[in-house]
Amino acid sequence: MTNQQFEGDPIEDLLPSGAVLATRLADGEWHRLHPATPLLRGGIVFIVLAGYAISSARQQLIDLFFGAPHAHDDGDPLIFITAHGRLPIVLLIIAAVLILIVVIFYLSWRVHTFRITDEVVEVRSGLLRRSLRKGRLDRIQGINIVRPFFARLFGAARLEIDVAGHDANVRLDYLSSAKADGLRLDILRLASGTRQREAAEASPDGRSFASQRVADFIAPELDPNFAPPESVVKVHVGRLVGSILLHDTTFALLVMIALAAVASVATNTVEVVIYFLVPLVLALGGFLFRRFTKSLRYSIASTPDGVRVGFGLLTLSNETLPPGRIHSVQVRQPILWRLPGWWEIRINRASKSNAKGADAQRNTTILPVGNLDDVLRVLGLLLPGTSEDSAQVLRRGIVGSGAEGGFTNSPGRAAVIRLFSFRRNGFAAIPGVILLRKGAIWRELTLVPEARAQSIGISQGPLYRALRLARVHVHTVNGPVRAELGALDKDAALGFFETASLQVVSAVATDSTHRWRAEGSTA
């Protein structure tokens, strides 16, 4: 079978028995979603409303059956209805509305279908306003499986396929939980450009995985068969709590509270301080709480189809980022994390999941807290192909300073604007990756894979000109990580600009990660 045929033919011709793919859902035909979908998507709100109506009508019902002397008509529609004997009509209307809603839900479920071919994933939906969403498989930035608490009761899961672009994800909600896992495997396999032969070899693995979903609630968050255990980095609860207590935000919060306490004693007023403090505590406390819950049972592991990040206690979520979808990586250390030697890792990605339930942190913080060994292991997962030498350079980049490890640092005259960090402030390169190291108090190291850099820039303002300095920029897709480094020697910066732009050009030309398992790619 030639590659030409594989590209051209619909996939079901090539995979007739269904033995190759883990599920039959990725066969290029239109499929429907989990039957409980309407209930899970909006029905729960409806049930809650009904429950509310019944509970608030309880008093009226009691009055009705036990013969209240007279209903007091004070504008409550329920009282009005019972007092004027219109209850049967109202009940009839409610029943009609209920039936109508059920019919609409059923019809919308009927027309909400999806299909996955070897090129695209498509979802069409809508009764009156038809919509069709299409995502190209080679532009997939990540596939996320979310299992909200209610959906887990029904054994359902939501599959979010992120394609490049802002809020450009294709959602399949909901699928049965086991099928979601299998389907993700299939989509990744189709997207990876795997030939049929390899896929057939991989299939027993996939099948066993599909039948793995036993005892959903007690099963470990990450299937031990799925990723080799030595590639798994976990975050323990104790460390997570510690990391939040020592976080800069907590520190800021305590300082604010202390200031407010001093202010209230000094001015002998409480109200103003409370007005100032309460929203602040709510906001910062909420941030820390979300950070905590989003990092519970956190694990990050390497799979053949990319990095897998999972977390969650009641609502489970796990996401697979195929190779080459990480545009920049930043290792950084809030100041108090220095004591235990902890770090966090953030990344930039070309897509953002739908805002629902997905805070910025989930999308961009890939390691909420870890020690240096964890960090190096996660960097190994995020930037595959790093050798022993490179690991040494990375280590120097995280904790070191000076020229060791091939870093080009700021010159001594830069101490005027980088008083503490001028010896640490510098750049280096390991094969395929640009390293920017900065900060002596808030230490951070930014890594950009050359194949992902969009452009290279260099800039200089009047102050820098007077000091013969310049700033270099590595432009990547938008995100929390900004890859730029100031206070570099002018000529060193120009040299960086020249070599980095050549490197990026050649890395872009040879990059093949959009079909990461296709023949000819190194993976």
Add this chain to the structure above:
Amino acid sequence: MTDRLNLPGVEWRRVSPKYVWVDVISTVVLALVLLAASCLPAFLSHVALWWILPVVVFVIMVLVIAFVPRRVRAIGFQLRDDDLLFRRGLLFQRFVSVPYGRMQLIDITRGPVSRAVGLSDLHFVTAAASSSVAIPGLPLLDAEELRDKLVALAETRRAGL
């Protein structure tokens, strides 16, 4: 002047000198708006000292306008073998190198003043908002020719994100 950023051996293509007029007119408009805004405190407070503010704004804007020709001359670009090189800025210098394969789209825009003198702006858009390569002041024919050339170059070096 040796401390300025410069790339040796690069023959820069410059933008049309007529762009000076476009830039001057838009800067004058901006200056008038700023002047009017800076007069407000003086009008509202009747404190004579506030009149310093519009004077300062006026002096700064005159300087900005005086340097427009040099700023326009500082804009340059070059099509190298594999990337587009772009520079601009006099006081705040900025150089960008964008590989052709990174092109997502090319925009040609023409403001009212630009149109009057037959110029247009070309934006080279990548997946990174911060790349922001915008070559102003190109004659329309040149801009269209450049666009077609860049699109063709990007096509031969097509890459993922």
